[in-house]
Amino acid sequence: MRVILAAGATETGLIEGISAAGATPAVMTATAPADAEILVYGQPTTTSSTPVSPTGCPTPAAVSRAVREVVGFDVTVLDAGMAEPTRAPTVDLGAATGTDCRQATAVPNPEQVFEPARRFGSSLPDERLLIGETILGGTTTALGVISALGEPTSVSSSFPDNPVARKREVVAEGLSASGLSLGDCAGTPLTAIEAMGDPVQAAVLGTATGALGSGTEVVLAGGTQMIAVAALLRHGGLELPLELATTRFVAEDPAVDLAEVSARYELGVTVTDPGFEHGEHVAVARYLAGEAKEGVAMGGTLSLVPEGEMAAVRRRLVGVCARLGIEGDTPTAREDESAATKSEDWATDGGTYGS
Secondary structure, three states: OEEEEEEOOEHHHHOOOOOOOOOOHHHHHOHHHHHHHHHHHOOOOOOOOOOEOOOOOEOOHHHHHHHHHHHOOEEEEEEOOOOOOOOOOEEEOOOOOEOOOOOOOOOOOOHHHHHHHHHHHHHOOOOEEEEEEEOOOHHHHHHHHHHHHOOOOOOOOOOOOOOHHHHHHHHHHHHHHHOOOOOOOOOOHHHHHHHHOOHHHHHHHHHHHHHHHOOOEEEEEOOHHHHHHHHHHHHOOOOOOEEEEEEHHHHOOOOOOHHHHHHHHOEEEEEEOOOHHHOOOHHHHHHHOOOOOOOOOHHHHHOOOOOOOHHHHHHHHHHHHHHOOOOOOOOOHHHHHHHHHHHOOOOOOOOOOOO
16 A cells, blocks of 8 residues: 655645644744655654644644554655655655745646646556645645635634634635636636645645546545545546545534535545544544644545554554654653564665565
Protein backbone atom coordinates (compact mmCIF):
# COMPACT_ATOMS: atom_id res chain seq x y z
CA MET A 1 0.00 0.00 0.00
CA ARG A 2 1.23 3.48 -0.88
CA VAL A 3 0.22 6.67 0.93
CA ILE A 4 0.59 9.87 -1.10
CA LEU A 5 0.94 13.02 1.00
CA ALA A 6 0.37 16.29 -0.85
CA ALA A 7 2.10 18.99 1.18
CA GLY A 8 1.69 22.68 0.52
CA ALA A 9 0.88 26.11 1.87
CA THR A 10 -1.53 28.94 1.26
CA GLU A 11 -1.60 32.44 2.69
CA THR A 12 -5.23 31.74 3.53
CA GLY A 13 -3.95 29.67 6.45
CA LEU A 14 -2.43 32.77 8.02
CA ILE A 15 -5.78 34.58 8.30
CA GLU A 16 -6.51 35.12 11.99
CA GLY A 17 -8.97 32.65 13.45
CA ILE A 18 -8.90 30.26 10.48
CA SER A 19 -6.66 27.38 11.63
CA ALA A 20 -5.65 25.80 14.94
CA ALA A 21 -2.66 24.08 13.35
CA GLY A 22 0.51 25.69 14.64
CA ALA A 23 0.99 27.94 17.63
CA THR A 24 2.56 30.88 15.75
CA PRO A 25 2.72 32.03 12.09
CA ALA A 26 6.41 31.01 11.91
CA VAL A 27 5.56 27.51 13.08
CA MET A 28 2.56 27.38 10.77
CA THR A 29 4.65 27.87 7.63
CA ALA A 30 6.89 25.00 8.74
CA THR A 31 3.99 22.64 9.47
CA ALA A 32 3.77 20.89 6.08
CA PRO A 33 7.54 20.24 5.81
CA ALA A 34 7.58 18.92 9.37
CA ASP A 35 4.53 16.73 8.78
CA ALA A 36 6.26 15.17 5.78
CA GLU A 37 9.39 14.47 7.82
CA ILE A 38 7.42 12.97 10.69
CA LEU A 39 5.59 10.61 8.35
CA VAL A 40 8.79 9.60 6.54
CA TYR A 41 11.42 9.65 9.30
CA GLY A 42 9.44 9.63 12.55
CA GLN A 43 10.44 13.14 13.61
CA PRO A 44 11.22 16.55 12.11
CA THR A 45 14.73 16.86 10.72
CA THR A 46 14.73 20.37 9.25
CA THR A 47 13.57 21.97 12.49
CA SER A 48 13.39 20.90 16.10
CA SER A 49 9.80 22.16 16.32
CA THR A 50 6.85 19.79 16.13
CA PRO A 51 3.57 21.16 14.77
CA VAL A 52 1.13 21.54 17.65
CA SER A 53 -2.00 23.61 18.16
CA PRO A 54 -1.94 26.53 20.62
CA THR A 55 -3.39 24.15 23.25
CA GLY A 56 -0.78 21.47 22.60
CA CYS A 57 -2.66 19.11 20.28
CA PRO A 58 -0.03 17.36 18.14
CA THR A 59 -0.22 17.11 14.38
CA PRO A 60 -2.14 14.14 12.96
CA ALA A 61 1.20 13.17 11.39
CA ALA A 62 2.03 11.61 14.77
CA VAL A 63 -0.95 9.27 14.45
CA SER A 64 -0.21 8.37 10.83
CA ARG A 65 3.41 7.71 11.75
CA ALA A 66 2.33 5.46 14.62
CA VAL A 67 0.19 3.48 12.18
CA ARG A 68 3.12 3.20 9.78
CA GLU A 69 5.30 1.78 12.51
CA VAL A 70 2.68 -0.86 13.28
CA VAL A 71 1.42 -1.94 9.85
CA GLY A 72 3.98 -0.54 7.37
CA PHE A 73 3.24 1.26 4.11
CA ASP A 74 5.13 3.14 1.42
CA VAL A 75 5.09 6.95 1.49
CA THR A 76 5.48 9.42 -1.36
CA VAL A 77 5.43 13.13 -0.57
CA LEU A 78 4.31 15.60 -3.24
CA ASP A 79 5.73 19.11 -2.94
CA ALA A 80 2.54 20.96 -3.75
CA GLY A 81 3.72 24.45 -2.90
CA MET A 82 5.38 24.20 0.50
CA ALA A 83 6.47 27.55 1.93
CA GLU A 84 9.69 26.06 3.31
CA PRO A 85 11.88 23.15 2.19
CA THR A 86 11.70 19.69 3.70
CA ARG A 87 14.34 16.99 4.01
CA ALA A 88 11.78 14.32 3.22
CA PRO A 89 12.17 12.97 -0.34
CA THR A 90 9.57 14.65 -2.53
CA VAL A 91 8.12 14.64 -6.02
CA ASP A 92 8.37 18.28 -7.09
CA LEU A 93 5.29 19.42 -8.99
CA GLY A 94 6.63 22.93 -9.54
CA ALA A 95 3.84 24.40 -7.43
CA ALA A 96 4.05 27.81 -5.83
CA THR A 97 2.57 28.65 -2.44
CA GLY A 98 -1.08 29.64 -2.70
CA THR A 99 -2.13 33.22 -2.11
CA ASP A 100 -4.87 34.54 0.18
CA CYS A 101 -8.18 33.36 -1.29
CA ARG A 102 -9.64 36.80 -0.59
CA GLN A 103 -7.59 38.04 -3.53
CA ALA A 104 -8.73 37.82 -7.14
CA THR A 105 -6.55 34.75 -7.78
CA ALA A 106 -5.79 32.11 -5.14
CA VAL A 107 -3.79 29.68 -7.32
CA PRO A 108 -2.30 31.14 -10.50
CA ASN A 109 -2.27 28.61 -13.36
CA PRO A 110 -3.53 25.55 -11.42
CA GLU A 111 -3.26 23.43 -14.57
CA GLN A 112 0.52 23.71 -14.22
CA VAL A 113 0.20 21.75 -10.98
CA PHE A 114 -2.63 19.50 -12.15
CA GLU A 115 -0.90 18.18 -15.26
CA PRO A 116 2.38 16.98 -13.66
CA ALA A 117 0.32 15.46 -10.85
CA ARG A 118 -1.92 13.69 -13.36
CA ARG A 119 1.11 12.25 -15.16
CA PHE A 120 2.56 11.16 -11.84
CA GLY A 121 -0.67 9.47 -10.79
CA SER A 122 -1.01 7.63 -14.07
CA SER A 123 2.56 6.29 -13.82
CA LEU A 124 2.20 4.58 -10.44
CA PRO A 125 2.24 0.77 -10.43
CA ASP A 126 0.18 0.43 -7.25
CA GLU A 127 -3.21 -1.24 -7.35
CA ARG A 128 -4.56 1.00 -4.58
CA LEU A 129 -3.55 4.42 -3.25
CA LEU A 130 -4.37 6.51 -0.21
CA ILE A 131 -4.04 10.24 -0.87
CA GLY A 132 -3.82 12.67 2.02
CA GLU A 133 -2.85 16.29 2.57
CA THR A 134 -1.17 18.74 4.85
CA ILE A 135 -1.93 22.42 4.37
CA LEU A 136 -2.97 25.08 6.84
CA GLY A 137 -6.24 26.82 6.04
CA GLY A 138 -7.33 23.89 3.90
CA THR A 139 -10.88 23.70 5.22
CA THR A 140 -11.40 27.36 4.30
CA THR A 141 -10.13 26.88 0.75
CA ALA A 142 -12.28 23.73 0.62
CA LEU A 143 -15.30 25.86 1.48
CA GLY A 144 -14.13 28.30 -1.18
CA VAL A 145 -14.04 25.77 -4.01
CA ILE A 146 -17.30 24.02 -3.12
CA SER A 147 -18.98 27.43 -2.95
CA ALA A 148 -17.57 28.33 -6.36
CA LEU A 149 -18.86 24.98 -7.66
CA GLY A 150 -22.29 25.68 -6.17
CA GLU A 151 -22.21 22.72 -3.80
CA PRO A 152 -24.11 22.85 -0.47
CA THR A 153 -21.52 20.85 1.47
CA SER A 154 -20.11 22.44 4.64
CA VAL A 155 -16.66 21.98 6.17
CA SER A 156 -15.11 20.85 9.42
CA SER A 157 -12.43 22.63 11.45
CA SER A 158 -9.26 21.97 13.41
CA PHE A 159 -10.86 23.97 16.24
CA PRO A 160 -13.29 22.31 18.68
CA ASP A 161 -15.72 25.14 17.88
CA ASN A 162 -15.85 25.50 14.11
CA PRO A 163 -15.41 29.19 13.11
CA VAL A 164 -17.62 28.59 10.09
CA ALA A 165 -19.04 32.11 10.14
CA ARG A 166 -15.52 33.51 9.80
CA LYS A 167 -14.78 31.10 6.96
CA ARG A 168 -17.93 32.15 5.14
CA GLU A 169 -16.90 35.79 5.48
CA VAL A 170 -13.52 34.97 3.95
CA VAL A 171 -15.13 33.00 1.12
CA ALA A 172 -17.61 35.79 0.40
CA GLU A 173 -14.72 38.26 0.15
CA GLY A 174 -12.86 35.92 -2.16
CA LEU A 175 -15.80 35.33 -4.48
CA SER A 176 -16.40 39.06 -4.70
CA ALA A 177 -12.72 39.76 -5.46
CA SER A 178 -12.82 37.11 -8.19
CA GLY A 179 -16.03 38.47 -9.67
CA LEU A 180 -17.88 35.24 -8.95
CA SER A 181 -21.21 34.22 -7.50
CA LEU A 182 -22.10 30.89 -5.92
CA GLY A 183 -21.99 28.15 -8.55
CA ASP A 184 -20.27 30.16 -11.28
CA CYS A 185 -17.52 27.50 -11.53
CA ALA A 186 -19.86 24.51 -11.83
CA GLY A 187 -18.30 21.99 -14.18
CA THR A 188 -14.94 23.79 -14.24
CA PRO A 189 -12.92 22.51 -11.25
CA LEU A 190 -9.61 24.16 -12.15
CA THR A 191 -11.34 27.53 -12.41
CA ALA A 192 -12.73 27.00 -8.91
CA ILE A 193 -9.26 26.21 -7.60
CA GLU A 194 -7.75 29.19 -9.39
CA ALA A 195 -10.24 31.56 -7.81
CA MET A 196 -10.78 30.12 -4.33
CA GLY A 197 -8.58 27.09 -3.71
CA ASP A 198 -5.04 26.03 -2.89
CA PRO A 199 -2.23 24.20 -4.72
CA VAL A 200 -2.72 20.99 -2.73
CA GLN A 201 -6.20 20.65 -4.22
CA ALA A 202 -4.74 20.88 -7.73
CA ALA A 203 -2.12 18.25 -6.82
CA VAL A 204 -4.61 15.79 -5.32
CA LEU A 205 -7.08 16.37 -8.14
CA GLY A 206 -4.38 15.64 -10.73
CA THR A 207 -2.95 12.61 -8.91
CA ALA A 208 -6.37 11.06 -8.37
CA THR A 209 -7.41 11.73 -11.97
CA GLY A 210 -4.28 10.09 -13.35
CA ALA A 211 -4.38 7.12 -11.01
CA LEU A 212 -8.07 6.40 -11.53
CA GLY A 213 -7.65 6.73 -15.28
CA SER A 214 -4.95 4.06 -15.26
CA GLY A 215 -7.05 1.59 -13.27
CA THR A 216 -5.71 2.27 -9.77
CA GLU A 217 -8.18 2.35 -6.88
CA VAL A 218 -8.05 5.68 -5.05
CA VAL A 219 -8.97 6.39 -1.45
CA LEU A 220 -9.17 10.07 -0.49
CA ALA A 221 -7.75 9.98 3.03
CA GLY A 222 -9.09 12.88 5.05
CA GLY A 223 -12.10 14.94 5.99
CA THR A 224 -13.90 17.83 4.36
CA GLN A 225 -10.82 18.90 2.39
CA MET A 226 -10.94 15.55 0.61
CA ILE A 227 -14.71 15.80 0.24
CA ALA A 228 -14.05 19.05 -1.64
CA VAL A 229 -11.63 17.15 -3.89
CA ALA A 230 -14.37 14.57 -4.52
CA ALA A 231 -16.66 17.41 -5.58
CA LEU A 232 -13.94 18.73 -7.90
CA LEU A 233 -13.46 15.27 -9.43
CA ARG A 234 -17.18 14.86 -10.07
CA HIS A 235 -17.45 18.35 -11.56
CA GLY A 236 -14.57 17.39 -13.83
CA GLY A 237 -16.68 14.56 -15.24
CA LEU A 238 -15.13 11.64 -13.35
CA GLU A 239 -17.62 8.78 -13.03
CA LEU A 240 -15.27 6.06 -11.73
CA PRO A 241 -15.67 4.57 -8.23
CA LEU A 242 -14.15 6.72 -5.50
CA GLU A 243 -13.63 6.19 -1.77
CA LEU A 244 -13.21 8.37 1.29
CA ALA A 245 -11.56 7.20 4.53
CA THR A 246 -11.89 9.47 7.54
CA THR A 247 -12.04 9.47 11.34
CA ARG A 248 -14.90 9.31 13.80
CA PHE A 249 -13.97 12.89 14.76
CA VAL A 250 -15.05 14.12 11.34
CA ALA A 251 -18.09 11.83 11.33
CA GLU A 252 -19.19 13.26 14.69
CA ASP A 253 -18.79 16.87 13.56
CA PRO A 254 -22.29 18.40 13.25
CA ALA A 255 -21.05 20.39 10.23
CA VAL A 256 -20.53 17.18 8.27
CA ASP A 257 -23.26 14.85 6.99
CA LEU A 258 -21.31 11.88 5.66
CA ALA A 259 -24.43 10.07 4.50
CA GLU A 260 -25.42 13.04 2.36
CA VAL A 261 -21.85 13.46 1.12
CA SER A 262 -21.64 9.78 0.20
CA ALA A 263 -24.83 9.96 -1.83
CA ARG A 264 -24.10 13.32 -3.44
CA TYR A 265 -20.61 12.46 -4.66
CA GLU A 266 -21.07 8.69 -4.99
CA LEU A 267 -18.41 7.98 -2.40
CA GLY A 268 -17.74 4.77 -0.56
CA VAL A 269 -17.08 6.04 2.98
CA THR A 270 -15.02 4.32 5.69
CA VAL A 271 -15.01 5.78 9.21
CA THR A 272 -12.36 4.56 11.65
CA ASP A 273 -12.40 4.94 15.43
CA PRO A 274 -8.89 4.84 16.94
CA GLY A 275 -10.34 4.22 20.40
CA PHE A 276 -8.58 7.21 21.93
CA GLU A 277 -10.86 7.09 24.96
CA HIS A 278 -8.73 4.14 26.08
CA GLY A 279 -5.55 6.26 26.11
CA GLU A 280 -4.23 8.75 28.66
CA HIS A 281 -1.77 10.83 26.63
CA VAL A 282 -2.45 14.54 26.08
CA ALA A 283 -2.53 13.83 22.35
CA VAL A 284 -5.59 11.61 22.55
CA ALA A 285 -7.24 13.93 25.07
CA ARG A 286 -7.06 16.88 22.66
CA TYR A 287 -8.48 14.80 19.80
CA LEU A 288 -11.34 13.67 22.00
CA ALA A 289 -11.97 17.34 22.85
CA GLY A 290 -12.59 18.00 19.15
CA GLU A 291 -9.25 19.38 17.97
CA ALA A 292 -7.53 18.52 14.68
CA LYS A 293 -10.01 15.77 13.68
CA GLU A 294 -8.11 14.88 10.48
CA GLY A 295 -5.06 15.57 8.35
CA VAL A 296 -1.90 13.90 7.03
CA ALA A 297 -4.05 10.96 5.82
CA MET A 298 -4.90 10.02 9.42
CA GLY A 299 -8.30 8.47 8.69
CA GLY A 300 -6.89 6.60 5.74
CA THR A 301 -3.90 5.17 7.57
CA LEU A 302 -6.08 4.15 10.52
CA SER A 303 -8.29 2.25 8.10
CA LEU A 304 -5.28 0.04 7.31
CA VAL A 305 -4.98 -1.20 10.91
CA PRO A 306 -6.04 -4.87 11.19
CA GLU A 307 -8.74 -5.80 13.65
CA GLY A 308 -7.32 -6.07 17.14
CA GLU A 309 -4.23 -3.97 16.41
CA MET A 310 -5.55 -0.49 17.31
CA ALA A 311 -4.24 -0.80 20.86
CA ALA A 312 -0.76 -1.31 19.41
CA VAL A 313 -1.19 1.92 17.44
CA ARG A 314 -2.19 3.81 20.57
CA ARG A 315 0.85 2.46 22.42
CA ARG A 316 3.13 3.36 19.54
CA LEU A 317 1.61 6.85 19.42
CA VAL A 318 2.88 7.41 22.96
CA GLY A 319 6.38 6.56 21.77
CA VAL A 320 6.10 8.79 18.70
CA CYS A 321 4.93 11.70 20.85
CA ALA A 322 7.82 11.17 23.28
CA ARG A 323 10.22 11.27 20.34
CA LEU A 324 8.59 14.52 19.22
CA GLY A 325 9.04 16.06 22.66
CA ILE A 326 5.33 15.99 23.49
CA GLU A 327 5.06 14.92 27.09
CA GLY A 328 2.04 12.87 28.08
CA ASP A 329 0.13 12.24 31.29
CA THR A 330 1.36 8.66 31.44
CA PRO A 331 4.78 7.60 32.77
CA THR A 332 5.10 4.89 30.10
CA ALA A 333 5.98 7.25 27.23
CA ARG A 334 9.75 6.89 27.61
CA GLU A 335 9.43 3.15 28.23
CA ASP A 336 7.38 2.68 25.03
CA GLU A 337 9.82 4.83 23.06
CA SER A 338 12.81 2.85 24.34
CA ALA A 339 11.16 -0.45 23.44
CA ALA A 340 10.18 0.82 20.00
CA THR A 341 13.69 2.05 19.28
CA LYS A 342 15.17 -1.31 20.22
CA SER A 343 12.69 -3.39 18.27
CA GLU A 344 12.40 -1.50 14.95
CA ASP A 345 14.66 -0.25 12.19
CA TRP A 346 13.56 3.35 11.66
CA ALA A 347 13.02 4.39 8.03
CA THR A 348 15.70 6.87 7.00
CA ASP A 349 15.37 7.00 3.24
CA GLY A 350 11.66 7.44 2.59
CA GLY A 351 11.24 3.80 1.57
CA THR A 352 9.00 1.13 3.01
CA TYR A 353 9.01 1.09 6.78
CA GLY A 354 11.35 -1.57 8.10
CA SER A 355 12.91 -2.21 4.69
